[in-house]
Amino acid sequence: MNERRLSKEAEPLRQPFRSNFLIWLSLLFVFGGLTAGCAFGDLTIQVPNPTDTTGYSGGNDRVVIIPPFVDKRPRSRIGMKKNGYGMDTANVLANQDISGWLGARLGNELKAAGFRVNPSGENPTAAKIQGFTHQVFIEPVMQWTTVDIEADISVLIRVTRPDGLEAERRYYVKGLGQALAAFDDTYAPSLGKASHDLMKRIVPDIINLLNRYPESQVRP
Numbered sequence: 001m002n003e004r005r006l007s008k009e010a011e012p013l014r015q016p017f018r019s020n021f022l023i024w025l026s027l028l029f030v031f032g033g034l035t036a037g038c039a040f041g042d043l044t045i046q047v048p049n050p051t052d053t054t055g056y057s058g059g060n061d062r063v064v065i066i067p068p069f070v071d072k073r074p075r076s077r078i079g080m081k082k083n084g085y086g087m088d089t090a091n092v093l094a095n096q097d098i099s100g101w102l103g104a105r106l107g108n109e110l111k112a113a114g115f116r117v118n119p120s121g122e123n124p125t126a127a128k129i130q131g132f133t134h135q136v137f138i139e140p141v142m143q144w145t146t147v148d149i150e151a152d153i154s155v156l157i158r159v160t161r162p163d164g165l166e167a168e169r170r171y172y173v174k175g176l177g178q179a180l181a182a183f184d185d186t187y188a189p190s191l192g193k194a195s196h197d198l199m200k201r202i203v204p205d206i207i208n209l210l211n212r213y214p215e216s217q218v219r220p
Contacts, residue, residue, distance in 0.1 A: 048192035059114025079138030
């Protein structure tokens with residue numbers, strides 16, 4: 001009788017454990033479904049157009065030539081989609097040439113800083129600012145209950161001038177956003193953050209460089 005009564009008393013203790021396990025299992029399937037939803041179709045995103053600039057000044061009406069960036073990336077896609085298991089399942093693409101977008105973005109920033117920007121052409125004193133795109137990539141990184149959307153940009157900036165000035169610098173920035181799941185509209189904001197941080201580093205470097213080494217007339 002005692003053994004039977006103990007087994008009956010112990011039986012209810014198993015119910016909460018079983019219920020909690022089923023709840024967590026259901027949440028796991030729901031979360032996996034959210035992160036994996038539409039994970040197998042390529043996504044084309046609208047690259048963000050900035051609503052404000054970095055706010056730097058000091059161009060002093062100097063002429064600079066900024067051609068489109070040269071694309072050095074190994075692949076044309078700018079990111080990946082993942083399923084709930086973290087597997088690469090589809091491509092993230094840009095709605096326009098990503099290197100042309102970066103060059104135009106830098107040109108707009110330098111215009112706002114007080115430079116006169118030409119996309120190309122010859123000028124006896126103008127500095128040419130050539131960018132090389134080495135990486136633009138957006139990737140969802142699964143956390144326990146959220147998803148980090150990471151955007152990485154790596155570029156090389158080379159400044160040359162007819163009077164002999166030559167300088168170059170490599171830049172790497174990361175833009176991070178958080179979401180409950182990697183939906184299609186969560187990729188572009190991280191790219192916007194990364195590109196804004198990139199301009200906040202490039203623009204003052206160019207201003208400081210050209211202030212330190214003023215233009216001089218080219219000797220015939």
